[in-house]
Amino acid sequence: MKYIILAILWISYCTLHSALITPKFTNFLKKKLCDSFKYYRLFYNLVALVLLIPVVFYTYSIRETPFFMWEGYLIPVRFMLLAVGLLLFYTGARQYDMSIFLGLKQIKESVNHNLINATGKLNSNGILGVVRHPFYAAIFPLIWATNLDVTFLIVNIILSIYVIIGTLLEEQKLVQEFGDEYRVYQRRVSMLFPMKWILGKMNLEKDR
Numbered sequence: 001m002k003y004i005i006l007a008i009l010w011i012s013y014c015t016l017h018s019a020l021i022t023p024k025f026t027n028f029l030k031k032k033l034c035d036s037f038k039y040y041r042l043f044y045n046l047v048a049l050v051l052l053i054p055v056v057f058y059t060y061s062i063r064e065t066p067f068f069m070w071e072g073y074l075i076p077v078r079f080m081l082l083a084v085g086l087l088l089f090y091t092g093a094r095q096y097d098m099s100i101f102l103g104l105k106q107i108k109e110s111v112n113h114n115l116i117n118a119t120g121k122l123n124s125n126g127i128l129g130v131v132r133h134p135f136y137a138a139i140f141p142l143i144w145a146t147n148l149d150v151t152f153l154i155v156n157i158i159l160s161i162y163v164i165i166g167t168l169l170e171e172q173k174l175v176q177e178f179g180d181e182y183r184v185y186q187r188r189v190s191m192l193f194p195m196k197w198i199l200g201k202m203n204l205e206k207d208r
Helices: 002-019 022-059 070-093 098-102 104-109 132-142 150-178 179-188 193-208
Strands: none
Touching: 002 022, 002 150, 022 098, 022 104, 022 150, 070 132, 098 104, 132 150, 150 179
16 A cells, blocks of 8 residues: 555656646746745645655655665675766756746846757757756666665656656747757757767777
């Protein structure tokens, strides 16, 4: 029963988290709130944080002895995964405007676009030339680098599915906003796993 409750909590949280940022819902709020909509991103982040706390608390309250642990010869692999995740977050933050991500710049300057960079234009510099969504990509190595019991296995599976679905929904918004420009970017740069970048590097090595 506790695992059913766990799954319901996480699925409900992920569903609400996505629903509150869908174009249909945000466009509705823009019409209703008018200028006050500039506060929504900050409100959204605060609500997401507050609602996450009890979900995480319950998750840790039912955690049991892991059936899989990163130990022995697997320790370097675990640290590599953690390093990759942190690197993706760091390099992503260098390309993004964190004041937009947090919702502060929207309040100050009434920014209104789906990209979280300062210009509102497509940017393929740095890590954005390797993967289109470094923050989302970072979640995978970080969550799967944990020691696994049934609780965290369930959570990791739900979060992995959610990240993929959330990224695809984000892609739809960006295609809608930027059209063919974004479609060209999609063909050139991988969404989460840098396969196109790796293949490009391999082809360069072959040509030398």
